Amino acid sequence: MTQARIIQPVIDLLRHPDGPRDRQLLFGDTVTVLDDQNGWSKISASKDGYTGWVATDHLGPIEPQTHWIVAASTHAYEKPDIKSRDLTSLSFGSKIRALSEEGGFLETPIGFIPGVHAVPAYSLLTDPVTAAELFLGTPYLWGGNSRFGLDCSGLVQLALLACGVPCPGDSGDQEREVGGSVPEGDPARRGDLLFWKGHVAWVAAENLLLHANAYHMAVALEPMDQAIARIAAQGDGPVTAHKRL
Structure with a gap:
């Protein structure tokens, strides 16, 4: 196994060579190369352990990042x-x-x-919601992890990693691994996370969510009660977890 880094602005992390996108990696992200096959490399991302396939020519040697x-x-x-x-x-x-x-x-x-x-390189941000708010209006993209396209878990991950908080790439893993459960009846506050099956949103303020979602096809602010009702009505069920960092 060797170490490498991403040398393109944004690349897709694929389920198998020439397959569907699961997540994305950014310029300078470091990876461990697990396998090479016919111009494709199976890698594990250093930032979250996510594995998948990338074009080998999108990888370059490790170098100091300042x-x-x-x-x-x-x-x-x-x-x-x-x-x-x-x-x-x-x-x-x-x-x-x-x-x-x-x-x-x-x-x-x-x-x-x-x-x-x-x-x-050693600097960290202090408020993940403020980081996430930078992306208001960014187009929705399934598996997206960049300013050029984001999904719900991508928005959460990039904001938490910017603040030095470990965070997996998928919403299901985020629900299990990020933060602690908020007691039932405790009001939501800025910086909390609400989870549904297959979806996650930041609490930006009282009764206000910030999330990348396919309804708006963008990163958008939405009244919390309205979002909860809409998501239930479209058949995606109730909130499954309320977590706090």
Whole structure:
């Protein structure tokens, strides 16, 4: 087994070679390579242990990462100049290696990235809901883990990992492993998580949820009582857990 890192902005983690997407990985994510077959690599993601298949040419050698992207998304430019050509785009959570700093930009092997969009690799955020709120309006994408598309568990995971809280990739595992159960009758408060079978949402405020959902096809705010009634009416059942970090 060898270590590697993702060298594309966003890649799909597939159930089998050339198969359906289960989750996504971001630029700079580290992985353990478990197997190689005909241009495909079976990997285990360092951030959550999720396993799947990726194209082998999307992997590169491990290298020190000095910063991570803290803006919802950013661009890497050809020069330290906002009017220069943009070379690629990166999502929140991507990890980069800064070679130098010039004119408010971080020089990296993939281009110049605005310094205000990155923080040192050791830095953590303090409020996962504030992190999740960055993604309001992001389109819904089953298995999505980036600014370019998110599902419910992807929104929860990226916000918790940004705050240094371990978090698996799927909502069922999140329900079992994240936080503690809130006593029945205890009112929901900001930062709590509500779970349904196959769905999870942040509590953003009293009677207000923040979640990536297929009804809005986006990350959206929705009154809690309205969401609970709607989800039950569409046949997906009641809330199965109320968890608190």
